[in-house]
Amino acid sequence: QVLLQESGPGLLRPSETLSLTCAVSGFSISNGYYWAWVRQSPGKGLQWIASIYHGANTFYNPSLKSRVNISDDTSRNQFSLIVRSVTAADTAVYYCARLAITEEFDYWGPGTLVTVSS
Amino acid sequence: SSELTQDPAVSVALGQTVRITCQGDSLRSYYASWYQQRPGQAPVLVVHGKNNRPSGIPDRFSGSDSGDTASLTIIGTQAEDEAVYYCHSRDRIDNRLFGGGTTLTVL
16 A cells, blocks of 8 residues: 655744655655645645656746755655745645656645744 | 636535536646545545546546546535545646636535
8 A cells, every 4th residue: 555644844934945755655656656746725726846756857836946846765765845935825735646657646645734924 | 828727616416417627728638637635635536547446436436538628527426525626637848737626515
């Protein structure tokens, strides 16, 4: 069974850097899938942030590309997201997910709420 | 344009059939996938590709597509199907897109 679990700081101040990690169990992240981050602001819809494939291939939402970075650590079977210079608009539940080559997000983590507030 | 458009809300009587649609230029080239999200929970994949359901998804859920529109159909809607449904696809430059979501109310 594929399981994903996000971890993050919970609360940040404006202008700080958000760092999130997704621990994957039951499947190797080196095994031919994309790994992705999706967020959901309170009461709003889903927004794709970034995806990574085989470590070297990264893809970013153009609206966030200047502030985010996705990376992976195959030795720990996890992948991470950094969001720089956060504002209140970055307050959201952040989900990590597995994205198949056939373009469906087939496994999701439970999500972690990140609040940006002074 | 790289957008997916969904109706904000749809309602259906218990046991009846409902269709939720998703429109966008990218759907002329790529299949949509559909997600069910109940309050406080992560999204769950219900339909993907031409018309594929993951293990554990009831066969009352089905997908179809025509031109720039993808549809999710629920036949014999149950009370537990009340949720927000999102479509997803990609565009030609590797952006992943979500529709704005459709809130399904079962009457």
